[in-house]
Amino acid sequence: MTTYVLRRLLLMLPVAFLVTVGVFLLIHLSRGDPALVLLGEDRSPQAIAAIHHELGLDQPLYVQYGIWLGRLARGDLGRSVITHQTVSDAILERLPATLELGVVALLWSLLVAIPLGTIAAVRRGSVADHLATGFTVGGVSVPNFFIGIVLIFVLSVSLHLFPFGGYVPLTRDPYESLRHVLLPAIALGTAGAAINMRFTRSSMIEVLNHDFIRTARAKGASWRRVVFAHALKNALIPVVTVVGLQIGGIIEGAIVTETVFTWPGVGRLAVESIFDRDYTVVQGIVLLAAFSYMFANLLVDLVYGWLDPRISYA
Amino acid sequence: MSNAPALVAAAEPTLRGRIDPVELLRRYPRVALSAGLVALLFLVALLAPIISPHDPLAVEPDNAYLKPFTSGHVLGTDELGRDLLSRIIWGARVSLPVAFVAVGVGLVAGGLIGLVSGYKGGLTDLLLMRLIDALLAFPALILAIGIVAGLGPSLTNAMIAIGIVGIPVYARLVRAQTLQLRQMEFVTATRSLGAKPLRLVLGHIVPNLLNPVLVQVSLSAGFAILAEATLSFLGLGAQVPTPDWGQMINAGARFLSNDPWLAIAPGLGISISVYSFNLLGDALRDALDPRLRS
Numbered sequence: 309m310t311t312y313v314l315r316r317l318l319l320m321l322p323v324a325f326l327v328t329v330g331v332f333l334l335i336h337l338s339r340g341d342p343a344l345v346l347l348g349e350d351r352s353p354q355a356i357a358a359i360h361h362e363l364g365l366d367q368p369l370y371v372q373y374g375i376w377l378g379r380l381a382r383g384d385l386g387r388s389v390i391t392h393q394t395v396s397d398a399i400l401e402r403l404p405a406t407l408e409l410g411v412v413a414l415l416w417s418l419l420v421a422i423p424l425g426t427i428a429a430v431r432r433g434s435v436a437d438h439l440a441t442g443f444t445v446g447g448v449s450v451p452n453f454f455i456g457i458v459l460i461f462v463l464s465v466s467l468h469l470f471p472f473g474g475y476v477p478l479t480r481d482p483y484e485s486l487r488h489v490l491l492p493a494i495a496l497g498t499a500g501a502a503i504n505m506r507f508t509r510s511s512m513i514e515v516l517n518h519d520f521i522r523t524a525r526a527k528g529a530s531w532r533r534v535v536f537a538h539a540l541k542n543a544l545i546p547v548v549t550v551v552g553l554q555i556g557g558i559i560e561g562a563i564v565t566e567t568v569f570t571w572p573g574v575g576r577l578a579v580e581s582i583f584d585r586d587y588t589v590v591q592g593i594v595l596l597a598a599f600s601y602m603f604a605n606l607l608v609d610l611v612y613g614w615l616d617p618r619i620s621y622a
Numbered sequence: 623m624s625n626a627p628a629l630v631a632a633a634e635p636t637l638r639g640r641i642d643p644v645e646l647l648r649r650y651p652r653v654a655l656s657a658g659l660v661a662l663l664f665l666v667a668l669l670a671p672i673i674s675p676h677d678p679l680a681v682e683p684d685n686a687y688l689k690p691f692t693s694g695h696v697l698g699t700d701e702l703g704r705d706l707l708s709r710i711i712w713g714a715r716v717s718l719p720v721a722f723v724a725v726g727v728g729l730v731a732g733g734l735i736g737l738v739s740g741y742k743g744g745l746t747d748l749l750l751m752r753l754i755d756a757l758l759a760f761p762a763l764i765l766a767i768g769i770v771a772g773l774g775p776s777l778t779n780a781m782i783a784i785g786i787v788g789i790p791v792y793a794r795l796v797r798a799q800t801l802q803l804r805q806m807e808f809v810t811a812t813r814s815l816g817a818k819p820l821r822l823v824l825g826h827i828v829p830n831l832l833n834p835v836l837v838q839v840s841l842s843a844g845f846a847i848l849a850e851a852t853l854s855f856l857g858l859g860a861q862v863p864t865p866d867w868g869q870m871i872n873a874g875a876r877f878l879s880n881d882p883w884l885a886i887a888p889g890l891g892i893s894i895s896v897y898s899f900n901l902l903g904d905a906l907r908d909a910l911d912p913r914l915r916s
Contacts, residue, residue, distance in 0.1 A: 322752050323752060323755045323756050323759055324759075326752065326753065326755075326756035327756050327759050327760070330756060330757075331768070334768055334769065334771075334772040335768075335771075335772060337772060445897060445900050445901050445904055446893075446897060448896075448900060449844065449848075449893055449896040449897035449900050450889075450892075450893040450896075450897075451848055451851055451852060451855070451868075451889070451892055451893070451896075453852065453855050453871065454871060454885075454889035454892065454893065457871065457875050457878065457885050457886070457889065458886065458889070460878060461878050461882045461885075461886070465878055465879045465882075556761070557761040559761070559764065560761035560762070560763045560764045561763075563763065563764070563767065563856070564763075564852055564855065564856065567855075567856060568875070578767070579856055582767070582770075582771045582775075582858065583857070587771070590768070590771050594760070594764055594767075594768045597760065597761055597764040598759045598760045598761075598764070599759075601759060601760065601761050602759045
């Protein structure tokens, strides 16, 4: 197991290196010059040159990359050219809101996916199965920002049941926090629910055909017991893989949802920074998203082996 | 937690060789239904100049905020008095070409990388796959947003970004299939008869890749429409006054309390289009999966 983890981490190194090169080049070759953003009206060549010197932009590209990578290794993602706050502080400030949204969205997706997927598998071919299968295609076809807008229109604007934006920290008022997070979480989690439901259904169908299920039935166990005590536990193993990747991709989904619901998270920070041409912040967020996705992949592989001991790490 | 996983799909085994399209449509009603929906979308996009009741860009301030079904405006008008139905019909003319160019970029670049990697193997395979791993390390939408942020917001750059995001999916798919095909007896036999690598690849491997690639193309088209709409919604894709669905939702969301259809109608346009392509991909995968066929 340890050898496997070390080997995987070693294999991640060249990929991580390429990711850093990609992010660095992407942002440095971009059209926006941070000096122009910082200077405003005073755009004399001398002032531009001074800012370039201050930010190290007058150095050759490989030197800039080397300096940037060195800082990155020490956890220094640079400073925002607009607010002068360190990028790591800006991200950490917004991260709790994004994590809260991501966790509630994930819970919502599992609450929908597991019961629906199980019913669809147990009653294969029934109306419920057809409806649930339709949802698996429909759920990934409707953009999450559109789901968000429909939810705002129906539940906030028309029925006044939920607030239509803003964020209340969980630590300040748990009830209000939940009321504020529910709509964006449903918008964000619906696509995940469709994907998880699809995996739960197909995995459950496969497990229900196994000999041990037939044996349990032959020994007189009720369907309810067979499904919940024997089949479901085994059927959820592949779902773990998808859920793990969804956790790694929380920032990705949050970008749009946070914009719709004016949610002060990392996703909204990314969009604001793009429009402000604050590329140091964009760079930091893209890197964070890529690395959390890579580590989620690794963790999923490890957890998968732990859940299913038949999987060999050799 | 986004719609992005819809991008990765055709890992299931698919039948190889030539499939009769008429037979496919006749035997599989889901394929016929979804193909019909996709054909209808193309028809709407193609005939937009004829079937669109008004000029989608014509600003008529006197006609602003007309409710649906009033004075010749079936879906009403927006804040500038532009006919909403016409803008939605012309929106298909923006979304579909963007999706297909983006899928084309991913297919050609990813397919070539996958073919070379799978056929050559060794160091070439190792290096190319690390490059693909690096692209796969980014969540799809983050990569697209990162690229557009770098290149600058525009429809063309959104198209390039979505295309690049699709490269690893096709590279992985084509590589895996090529690795399998390379070992097959008919390929070994053709090689032993003296066939040159290019002829072997183009004449024997590529034709056998078409079915799984076809499934992936329709799923990627759905993803591309969704991604383009998302980028335009965020202001990173199509710019005003282009009649783009994502950008129309963004503009319409500001008038949600009084004129909700301004956001809801284009949202339905996106959802129906993406659903049609996803349904087609799903139905084709089921129809071409030899395990389900048997």
